[in-house]
Amino acid sequence: MALKVKVCGLKEPARIEQAAALGAAYVGLVFYPPSPRYVDPARARELVLHVPAGVETVGVLVDATDAEIDAILQTVPLDILQLHGYETPERVEAIALRSGCRVMKAIRVEEAADLEQVPAYIEAADMILFDAKPPRDAGWPGGHGLPFDWRLLRGLGLGKPWALAGGLHAGNLETAVTLTGAPIIDVSSGVEAKPGVKDPEKLEAFFAAVRRIADRAAP
Numbered sequence: 343m344a345l346k347v348k349v350c351g352l353k354e355p356a357r358i359e360q361a362a363a364l365g366a367a368y369v370g371l372v373f374y375p376p377s378p379r380y381v382d383p384a385r386a387r388e389l390v391l392h393v394p395a396g397v398e399t400v401g402v403l404v405d406a407t408d409a410e411i412d413a414i415l416q417t418v419p420l421d422i423l424q425l426h427g428y429e430t431p432e433r434v435e436a437i438a439l440r441s442g443c444r445v446m447k448a449i450r451v452e453e454a455a456d457l458e459q460v461p462a463y464i465e466a467a468d469m470i471l472f473d474a475k476p477p478r479d480a481g482w483p484g485g486h487g488l489p490f491d492w493r494l495l496r497g498l499g500l501g502k503p504w505a506l507a508g509g510l511h512a513g514n515l516e517t518a519v520t521l522t523g524a525p526i527i528d529v530s531s532g533v534e535a536k537p538g539v540k541d542p543e544k545l546e547a548f549f550a551a552v553r554r555i556a557d558r559a560a561p
């Protein structure tokens with residue numbers, strides 16, 4: 343199966359168009375104000391006009407209330423909601439039901455014990471995302487360019503789509519995919535010049551690494 347790519351934290355139409363042209367399956371918009379990648383719903387509504395058919399738009403939320411989610415969805419059409427906070431399995435299920443969107447639950451990984459919570463989310467979420475645990479004093483919970491020990495995901499049999507995030511970049515992608523077998527990869531800061539500013543050359547290099555993995559896997 344082809345490796346699917348999500349490019350997250352996009353804020354510029356040109357970078358959305360570039361990511362899509364390079365082959366991104368998903369583009370992510372961050373709706374968490376403390377993040378340097380935050381876009382407000384009005385801006386997001388303009389940005390999604392640049393997402394071509396066939397590419398799905400993911401809204402990144404952190405412990406958002408129903409009112410906040412309703413306000414976003416009334417303004418911006420989203421395909422998937424990425425829940426990157428401390429949402430319980432019950433909350434994930436409730437958000438999926440209320441929003442009508444598919445939901446992807448982010449799991450913060452540092453050690454094997456962090457994976458014990460995963461079974462509780464399997465029924466509730468449509469997709470699982472494994473990301474590194476953020477630094478304790480971070481003002482937002484993702485996009486810090488931190489990898490975790492990918493060996494923890496070896497042999498993962500979820501029976502559900504899942505994505506790997508956390509510190510991926512062109513230089514480490516092949517090792518990450520080889521060790522984890524991830525079917526979906528999610529990148530943000532690894533294709534940035536600085537937090538919140540995507541770098542066109544790093545995006546090119548990242549997708550070149552994706553193509554090398556695909557070529558290597560081809561018979």
Ligand SMILES: O=C(O)c1ccccc1N[C@@H]1O[C@H](COP(=O)(O)O)[C@@H](O)[C@H]1O
Pocket residue numbers: 350351370372374377378379402403404424426471473482483484485486487488507508509510528529530531532
């Ligand atoms: O990127 C952010 O600012 C962000 C804010 C709030 C929640 C999640 C966020 N990002 C997520 O972090 C990972 C990837 O990060 P990186 O490649 O290590 O920089 C990805 O899932 C983003 O959606």
